[in-house]
Amino acid sequence: DFVFTTTGKPIPKSTLKNVLDRILKNAELPQISVHGLRHTHAVLLLEAGVEMKYIQERLGHKSIEITSNIYSHVTPKIIENEQSKYEAYVGQEFIF
Structure with a gap:
């Protein structure tokens, strides 16, 4: 594009x-390259908890599989966010 x-x-x-x-x-x-800036933007969206479908449309990918295959790696921020969700769901007493 x-x-x-x-x-x-x-x-x-x-x-x-x-x-x-x-x-x-x-x-x-x-x-950083323009492509690197695009990649960083997509990863920041993921870290913010934005839905993959929105990211797919924002980047102009034809399928969600393309977006998912490229950008679905787990970052430390995503690990932290997901751990917080889990802790809130099960309660702190069940965390080992």
């Missing part, structure tokens, strides 16, 4: 990369 300007023409990937690189440098943040 493309990122479009107000003229309706796609922005070249190199322009998008150059703008992102400049923003990251000025903010003194580590370099």
